[in-house]
Amino acid sequence: MSLLFARKAFSSVKLGHPLFRSSRLVGGCLPRYIHSLPPGFISDPKYDKAVQLTELRGVNITHDPLLSKGTAFSMDERERLSIRGLVPPRQQNMEMQLKRVKRNMAHCETPLSKFIFLNALQDRNETLFYKLVIDNIKEMAGIIYTPTVGLASQKSHSIYRRSRGMYFSAQDRGNMSAMVYNWPHPDVDVIVVTDGSRILGLGDLGANGMQIPVGKLSLYVAAGGIHPRTVLPVVLDVGTNNQELLHDPLYLGLPQPRLKGEEYYAMVDEWVRAVTGRWPNVLIQFEDFKHPHAYNLLNKYRNKITCFNDDIQSTSTITLAGILASLKARGREQEDLAKERIICVGAGSAGVGVCEGIIDCMVTQGKVKSREEAYESIFMLDQDGLLGNHSLAMKDPSNFHQSSQREEPLDELQLRYVKKDLPDRLGLEALVETVKPTVILGLTGIRGVFTEKAIRTMSRYQEKPVIFPLSNPDTHAECTAEEAFEWSDGRAIFASGSPFENVELKGGKIGHTNQCNNSYSFPVSSIGIGLGVTVSKASRVTSTMFLEAAKVIAELATEDELKQGILFPSVSKLRDVSHKVATRVCEVAYTEGVAKATLKEGELLSDLVKDSMYTPEYVPLVHFEHE
Numbered sequence: 321m322s323l324l325f326a327r328k329a330f331s332s333v334k335l336g337h338p339l340f341r342s343s344r345l346v347g348g349c350l351p352r353y354i355h356s357l358p359p360g361f362i363s364d365p366k367y368d369k370a371v372q373l374t375e376l377r378g379v380n381i382t383h384d385p386l387l388s389k390g391t392a393f394s395m396d397e398r399e400r401l402s403i404r405g406l407v408p409p410r411q412q413n414m415e416m417q418l419k420r421v422k423r424n425m426a427h428c429e430t431p432l433s434k435f436i437f438l439n440a441l442q443d444r445n446e447t448l449f450y451k452l453v454i455d456n457i458k459e460m461a462g463i464i465y466t467p468t469v470g471l472a473s474q475k476s477h478s479i480y481r482r483s484r485g486m487y488f489s490a491q492d493r494g495n496m497s498a499m500v501y502n503w504p505h506p507d508v509d510v511i512v513v514t515d516g517s518r519i520l521g522l523g524d525l526g527a528n529g530m531q532i533p534v535g536k537l538s539l540y541v542a543a544g545g546i547h548p549r550t551v552l553p554v555v556l557d558v559g560t561n562n563q564e565l566l567h568d569p570l571y572l573g574l575p576q577p578r579l580k581g582e583e584y585y586a587m588v589d590e591w592v593r594a595v596t597g598r599w600p601n602v603l604i605q606f607e608d609f610k611h612p613h614a615y616n617l618l619n620k621y622r623n624k625i626t627c628f629n630d631d632i633q634s635t636s637t638i639t640l641a642g643i644l645a646s647l648k649a650r651g652r653e654q655e656d657l658a659k660e661r662i663i664c665v666g667a668g669s670a671g672v673g674v675c676e677g678i679i680d681c682m683v684t685q686g687k688v689k690s691r692e693e694a695y696e697s698i699f700m701l702d703q704d705g706l707l708g709n710h711s712l713a714m715k716d717p718s719n720f721h722q723s724s725q726r727e728e729p730l731d732e733l734q735l736r737y738v739k740k741d742l743p744d745r746l747g748l749e750a751l752v753e754t755v756k757p758t759v760i761l762g763l764t765g766i767r768g769v770f771t772e773k774a775i776r777t778m779s780r781y782q783e784k785p786v787i788f789p790l791s792n793p794d795t796h797a798e799c800t801a802e803e804a805f806e807w808s809d810g811r812a813i814f815a816s817g818s819p820f821e822n823v824e825l826k827g828g829k830i831g832h833t834n835q836c837n838n839s840y841s842f843p844v845s846s847i848g849i850g851l852g853v854t855v856s857k858a859s860r861v862t863s864t865m866f867l868e869a870a871k872v873i874a875e876l877a878t879e880d881e882l883k884q885g886i887l888f889p890s891v892s893k894l895r896d897v898s899h900k901v902a903t904r905v906c907e908v909a910y911t912e913g914v915a916k917a918t919l920k921e922g923e924l925l926s927d928l929v930k931d932s933m934y935t936p937e938y939v940p941l942v943h944f945e946h947e
């Protein structure tokens with residue numbers, strides 16, 4: 321089909337035509353692209369690849385980041401799409417554009433200025449942005465995501481340039497089902513939503529929290545191959561209790577205290593109804609909701625819509641994968657998970673979520689008689705110390721955490737972890753001496769919680785202590801990589817939520833650091849899961865998907881890597897790993913009967929996933945007339 325013919329052929333295509341709603345409908349004669357074409361794309365044998373349809377012309381194209389190619393528009397496109405004269409005369413390819421972008425970025429002196437630079441690029445030309453991010457993923461992820469995204473969130477109202485995503489505020493109650501139609505793209509596959517109440521370990525940042533959904537979805541696209549046209553970052557602005565923001569005239573969210581109780585849940589409910597009303601198959605990822613809202617919302621919606629909570633469920637996947645891989649690295653069997661003694665410091669959404677995933681795995685391995693027995697392996701602390709037996713507390717005050725008395729009673733989930741034979745509020749250092757843990761996890765958001773004494777004591781009992789300070793950003797990690805290696809005499813198996821450089825050890829050895837983060841680790845967990853759910857059009861996100869994803873990830877590091885304390889495969893395999901995780905998640909979706917995508921006879925799930933993955937490349941633009 322020539323372009324001329326394409327133009328004629330599509331001149332009668334109306335918006336609302338199935339072509340614009342589902343790429344599958346064009347697939348019958350175009351098997352290679354059956355699943356991969358996003359709405360508005362069609363295969364053109366002349367190019368042996370997809371072409372993108374647009375009814376726009378001129379600046380409406382050059383100013384649209386999803387359509388723009390900057391200086392790379394072909395002469396033919398400039399002619400046909402009324403772009404001639406609107407961009408400089410010389411056509412350049414993407415390689416040349418990348419050279420310019422990198423050179424300009426090198427002038428940015430701080431991580432925040434790099435963040436602003438990349439944001440601006442994303443707002444001009446998403447294809448080029450994603451090409452840059454994918455080709456330089458390690459460097460770029462630290463800017464568009466943690467740690468820099470933390471600082472960008474704190475300063476979001478000061479550095480604001482242009483809006484991305486959608487805000488639904490308490491003022492919008494009653495209007496949300498109409499408002500969702502303000503989003504210009506007809507198909508949305510993935511929404512990441514936050515209420516800004518617990519942004520990384522930085523606390524309540526209100527509407528500034530938008531940077532997190534934006535950053536996570538950028539990684540979804542770059543690492544997971546979800547099409548950028550089908551993702552939607554959202555903030556639910558229910559107010560903020562952050563006094564500094566409330567008193568800052570530049571703050572862009574509602575300057576009012578957070579909604580509470582029924583009012584809060586009613587607003588979330590209205591929003592869920594609005595988005596699922598317009599996009600019934602959308603995957604909703606709840607992100608950075610404070611405890612107990614995080615669990616309450618997950619429990620309310622997990623069996624009704626396609627959703628999951630990233631902090632609770634995917635953190636569990638990646639942490640479990642890290643622990644399983646560490647077992648191999650320590651010369652033990654993965655099936656011996658139940659023999660581990662794990663201290664988890666932090667009893668919030670992430671801490672409890674991670675530990676529940678570990679318990680699920682112990683139970684499926686069949687080495688414990690009951691779920692209750694599995695809980696015996698995990699010791700959980702909050703800011704007041706161990707969740708222990710209240711009647712044993714305070715016999716020897718020197719052993720106890722010196723902080724305030726626990727204000728809230730433990731909730732149903734935390735109560736599962738109470739140790740009846742250990743005193744309540746036992747401090748970390750005394751607990752480490754008592755329990756001699758093999759693994760210590762930090763999910764508190766508090767820098768310095770892993771003290772020198774705690775780590776040195778742990779290292780006395782363990783040849784290779786597994787030390788995971790998982791809080792973000794790096795300034796809020798429970799300990800640094802240097803500290804972990806120094807206090808363990810270089811023997812730690814180390815993983816953190818935000819990236820830390822490898823540490824030079826005595827004798828020229830290297831202390832390898834791993835990044836264990838729900839959305840960005842080598843590999844990714846939520847992204848692989850999200851891709852699998854989207855491709856299979858799963859109606860529910862099930863616990864088995866998270867567990868199976870962990871098992872896939874735990875198998876990926878090579879023997880040699882494991883010996884060096886490297887738990888996850890190298891960055892160069894990032895997209896391969898997303899592909900593997902997504903394929904396994906699809907298998908689970910079909911096995912559990914929640915997949916809705918119809919498979920063609922003989923079609924392999926791994927091909928289905930591969931064909932669905934977005935790659936940033938310029939595709940020919942074809943104009944069609946809207947009748």
Ligand SMILES: NC(=O)C1=CN([C@@H]2O[C@H](COP(=O)(O)OP(=O)(O)OC[C@H]3O[C@@H](n4cnc5c(N)ncnc54)[C@H](O)[C@@H]3O)[C@@H](O)[C@H]2O)C=CC1
Pocket residue numbers: 518519520521522609610611630631632635665666667668669670671701702703704705762763764765766769790791792793796816817818836837838839
């Ligand atoms: N690496 C990763 O992929 C992820 C990391 N996180 C990090 O985990 C942290 C916590 O997140 P959530 O559980 O959602 O927050 P949350 O607010 O629900 O829970 C925080 C918990 O830490 C406890 N805590 C606070 N200060 C403490 C102290 N000094 N000692 C011991 N416990 C203390 C609190 O009592 C609470 O139980 C955040 O910093 C976040 O960045 C969260 C999700 C994913």
Ligand SMILES: CC(=O)C(=O)O
Pocket residue numbers: 519520521608630631791792817837838839
């Ligand atoms: C990584 C992440 O989701 C968090 O720190 O909240």
Ligand SMILES: [Mg+2]
Pocket residue numbers: 520607608630631
């Ligand atoms: Mg999070």
